[in-house]
Amino acid sequence: MNYDFSEEAEKLFEAIRSIAATAPAEEDLAGATVDTISAALREMLKTLAGAGYLQDGLAGDASESAVNQMAAMETLAGQARSLFLAVEMSTRVLGRALARWGTGATQEQWREGLLQGQWIGALALSEEAMNVQNDPLATVGSRKDGRVVVSGGKHYVINAPLADKIGVVGLLDDRPAIFMLDAGTEGLSISEPVPTMGYDGIRMADVTLDACVLPEENVLLPPEGTPVLDLLRQWENEVLMAAALGMMQAAFAEARDFAKSHRSGGKPVIAYQEVGFKLSEMLTLYQTAQLLAYRAVWTLKDQPKEGAALIWCAKVFATEAAERVAGDALRILAGQGYRAGSASESAYRAAKWTQIGGISTEIARVRIGDQALGYAPGR
Amino acid sequence: MDFSFSREQVMFKKEVIRFAKKEIVPRVQEHDLNGEFDFQSFRKMGDFGILGLHFPEELGGGGADVVTTVLAGEALGEAGVDGGLTLAYGAHSFLCADTIFRHGTDAQRQHYIPKLASGEWIGCMGLSEPDAGSDVASMSTTATRQGDTYVLNGTKMWITNGPIADVAVVYAKTDPDQQHAGISAFIIDKGTPGFSAGPPLLKMGVRTSKTSELVLNNCVIPAENLLGNEGEGFLMAMQTVEWDRSALLAPFVGSTTYLVKKCADYAKGRVQFGKPIGHYQAIKRKLADMRIFGEAARALVYRIAWCKDQGRPLNHLEAAVAKLFIGDWSLPVTNDAVTLHGGYGYTHEFDVERIFRDTRLAPIGGGTSEVQKMIISRLM
Ligand SMILES: Cc1cc2nc3c(=O)[nH]c(=O)nc-3n(C[C@H](O)[C@H](O)[C@H](O)COP(=O)(O)OP(=O)(O)OC[C@H]3O[C@@H](n4cnc5c(N)ncnc54)[C@H](O)[C@@H]3O)c2cc1C
Ligand SMILES: Cc1cc2nc3c(=O)[nH]c(=O)nc-3n(C[C@H](O)[C@H](O)[C@H](O)COP(=O)(O)OP(=O)(O)OC[C@H]3O[C@@H](n4cnc5c(N)ncnc54)[C@H](O)[C@@H]3O)c2cc1C
Numbered sequence A: 001m002n003y004d005f006s007e008e009a010e011k012l013f014e015a016i017r018s019i020a021a022t023a024p025a026e027e028d029l030a031g032a033t034v035d036t037i038s039a040a041l042r043e044m045l046k047t048l049a050g051a052g053y054l055q056d057g058l059a060g061d062a063s064e065s066a067v068n069q070m071a072a073m074e075t076l077a078g079q080a081r082s083l084f085l086a087v088e089m090s091t092r093v094l095g096r097a098l099a100r101w102g103t104g105a106t107q108e109q110w111r112e113g114l115l116q117g118q119w120i121g122a123l124a125l126s127e128e129a130m131n132v133q134n135d136p137l138a139t140v141g142s143r144k145d146g147r148v149v150v151s152g153g154k155h156y157v158i159n160a161p162l163a164d165k166i167g168v169v170g171l172l173d174d175r176p177a178i179f180m181l182d183a184g185t186e187g188l189s190i191s192e193p194v195p196t197m198g199y200d201g202i203r204m205a206d207v208t209l210d211a212c213v214l215p216e217e218n219v220l221l222p223p224e225g226t227p228v229l230d231l232l233r234q235w236e237n238e239v240l241m242a243a244a245l246g247m248m249q250a251a252f253a254e255a256r257d258f259a260k261s262h263r264s265g266g267k268p269v270i271a272y273q274e275v276g277f278k279l280s281e282m283l284t285l286y287q288t289a290q291l292l293a294y295r296a297v298w299t300l301k302d303q304p305k306e307g308a309a310l311i312w313c314a315k316v317f318a319t320e321a322a323e324r325v326a327g328d329a330l331r332i333l334a335g336q337g338y339r340a341g342s343a344s345e346s347a348y349r350a351a352k353w354t355q356i357g358g359i360s361t362e363i364a365r366v367r368i369g370d371q372a373l374g375y376a377p378g379r
Numbered sequence B: 001m002d003f004s005f006s007r008e009q010v011m012f013k014k015e016v017i018r019f020a021k022k023e024i025v026p027r028v029q030e031h032d033l034n035g036e037f038d039f040q041s042f043r044k045m046g047d048f049g050i051l052g053l054h055f056p057e058e059l060g061g062g063g064a065d066v067v068t069t070v071l072a073g074e075a076l077g078e079a080g081v082d083g084g085l086t087l088a089y090g091a092h093s094f095l096c097a098d099t100i101f102r103h104g105t106d107a108q109r110q111h112y113i114p115k116l117a118s119g120e121w122i123g124c125m126g127l128s129e130p131d132a133g134s135d136v137a138s139m140s141t142t143a144t145r146q147g148d149t150y151v152l153n154g155t156k157m158w159i160t161n162g163p164i165a166d167v168a169v170v171y172a173k174t175d176p177d178q179q180h181a182g183i184s185a186f187i188i189d190k191g192t193p194g195f196s197a198g199p200p201l202l203k204m205g206v207r208t209s210k211t212s213e214l215v216l217n218n219c220v221i222p223a224e225n226l227l228g229n230e231g232e233g234f235l236m237a238m239q240t241v242e243w244d245r246s247a248l249l250a251p252f253v254g255s256t257t258y259l260v261k262k263c264a265d266y267a268k269g270r271v272q273f274g275k276p277i278g279h280y281q282a283i284k285r286k287l288a289d290m291r292i293f294g295e296a297a298r299a300l301v302y303r304i305a306w307c308k309d310q311g312r313p314l315n316h317l318e319a320a321v322a323k324l325f326i327g328d329w330s331l332p333v334t335n336d337a338v339t340l341h342g343g344y345g346y347t348h349e350f351d352v353e354r355i356f357r358d359t360r361l362a363p364i365g366g367g368t369s370e371v372q373k374m375i376i377s378r379l380m
Helices: A007-021 A026-030 A034-050 A063-079 A081-101 A104-115 A228-261 A273-302 A304-338 A343-356 A361-373 B007-023 B025-034 B039-048 B066-079 B083-103 B106-118 B233-239 B250-269 B281-309 B316-340 B352-359 B369-379
Strands: A121-124 A140-144 A147-158 A165-172 A175-182 A188-190 A204-215 B123-126 B142-146 B149-160 B167-173 B183-189 B195-197 B211-222
Touching: A007 A034, A007 A063, A026 A034, A026 A081, A026 A343, A034 A081, A063 A081, A063 A228, A063 A273, A081 A104, A081 A121, A081 A147, A081 A165, A081 A175, A081 A228, A081 A343, A104 A165, A104 A175, A121 A147, A147 A165, A165 A204, A165 A228, A175 A204, A175 A228, A228 A273, A228 A304, A228 A343, A273 A304, A273 B281, A273 B316, A273 B369, A304 A343, A304 A361, A304 B281, A361 B250, A361 B281, B007 B025, B007 B039, B007 B066, B025 B083, B025 B352, B039 B083, B039 B106, B066 B083, B066 B250, B066 B281, B083 B106, B083 B123, B083 B149, B083 B167, B083 B183, B083 B233, B083 B250, B083 B352, B123 B149, B142 B167, B149 B167, B149 B183, B167 B211, B167 B233, B183 B211, B183 B233, B250 B281, B250 B316, B250 B352, B281 B316, B316 B352, B316 B369
Parallel strands: A121 A165, A140 A165, B123 B167
Antiparallel strands: A140 A147, A147 A204, A165 A175, A188 A204, B142 B149, B149 B211, B167 B183, B195 B211
């Protein structure tokens, strides 16, 4: 047992902090063009690759490194909310799929491009029934003359308007596959960016594939029996857990600093129990969520089943805690917090998404319950 | 970071669960209903090595580290041991015996620890008073030095094991003009003239632990019964907080694992509207929330234990976070367990009702949730 981070890990966090400090502010990204966001994201990807951040913890490394990675992700998420999510969808989700299941030169090239931060990637998974819990995937590829033709429609794909490479999840030979498409592929169309309640600096869009043709080596086919959709959701969950931790860290710090310096009735407002006690609850939720998230990713390495259940637990707890912490921060910050641009206000809006994305908190609870009951998932 | 336990620790936890299920749990409900302390189980815990687990072997202990000691507490909860017995164990082993072990003289250690470790003697700790609970520094019990003796006067309140204890660690003011700095700690033996316990209080939960007043009426004790030096009592009491936030909280964590299993078994067997209620998502949600709470609480408790094993001074903020979380968040979970059992859950036939009552102490005992928030907001 050891509850300390190694010196090496602390160095990584410090490096991430300095990189994140150079990121454009969330409110500056809100109204920015796709090109501006794309440039900021590319810059961030390149510097993060240099710091070793993008490659870590992807290929089933040691448990300790998974915890370090989670803490590094939290650090980035706390300071650069939207760019963090964009980076992670490109690398920790799509890049990780390639690192895990990639074979052959093309897939190697994709993996290197994404994990070295040269390309922006997007993962298109969600369809009409976006949680992919209840209905089979409708995006299907078929083989034709050594090539694959794929059609389908995907919703709400982060990075789609800026991506160089899009991994589209569908079925080939009745098995889950990821169709690797270049942005300019014929038949691939990307909608206008979809406006969202939070995450002002991401750009996401719907993606349509109308008989897109790709070489067979551009199909990522995980080994038969791999729970591909569950794993993709799990990786997304890890990202959203880190996002939630980052939000709590930022909202808590903003509210605490304010409460210590802002005076009312002749004393700093933290001296009032209504404020000080709220901050105590916020910090308790944050620290508890943090330890749970660390333990969840740590457990995954040697006990995948137990680890997966802990990820559901941590996802639910951290993302619900994030909304509460951000909401309480807003009450403490009062008028100052309600202004657009405060860390807590943007965290409050973004927190909602962390509960919906990956496996929704509803479905996660059902799965945790099923496991306790010894029922097959989704009964 | 590394969240693993050693193989020995894992095996030991399993052994404790096995022991507790066989030797203690079968009588838990009966003792709870009758409000009786289970002397037999307590002695068995001593024989098994739990009561003195962390004391050195030469004093009759098991020489275990703190993490292992906390694991034993979790195991008791996981086996289904009630909160009354685990509270009695905590007050005995940590609040009383450990204070003597840490601050007593060699002679006091030799005299008390082996008998406390075996369970031959039962210990208690008296800090709270009728008018000084959260604000413990305002206590009014006094200890006045007279030659080679101290004379103690005052009343202690809510003392776990009070009516059955052979030995008590009691806090009193040697300098009533001071707050914290005026408090000192003393060992008082059962039978000392002027020292008595009130009748057991009737309680909502933790009913198998005996709780009472301790009355000190011109109670004369030898001066060597002072632990450490005058004025060090408050610091000593604070040192027990490490145990309070790890070993005493661990049974709540274990008890959640027990609850999940109990509730899942019930939900699989109970049929309504033609199917087991476990098929309904609303029931799964309750099970999920129980598990989430237990998993979230676990690392908080072991973080404190691990830091103590490293010899680090207690991080009061982390300790208060653990206490606040487990205190406040354990209640909805045990409440859900009762609801999940429907009308049966409201009866003594099912132990979820007792667990609900026992857990109600979590945000009160050892410092209320409000006190934890005061600590956190001061330290943040
Ligand atoms: C900001 C944002 C970014 C996104 N980024 C991406 C991306 O990059 N790539 C991508 O592929 N997708 C992305 N998505 C889609 C996202 O993954 C889905 O929105 C999410 O999975 C939820 O699916 P849904 O919206 O269809 O809700 P539904 O699945 O229709 O769910 C509706 C409600 O019903 C509940 N529910 C559904 N089924 C069950 C069940 N079996 N039991 C209990 N409750 C149930 C849900 O929890 C929810 O409360 C993004 C969405 C947003 C908002
Ligand atoms: C079953 C049981 C076993 C116990 N065992 C022991 C034992 O072995 N030894 C021992 O010494 N003590 C023991 N106690 C006492 C326990 O530690 C106290 O009950 C606890 O510290 C609270 O003190 P109190 O009951 O006097 O409540 P009070 O301090 O009177 O508090 C009443 C309420 O006011 C709140 N409050 C108080 N001050 C503030 C403030 N400044 N701001 C906001 N809210 C405030 C409290 O949080 C609480 O909600 C035990 C208690 C119980 C119930």
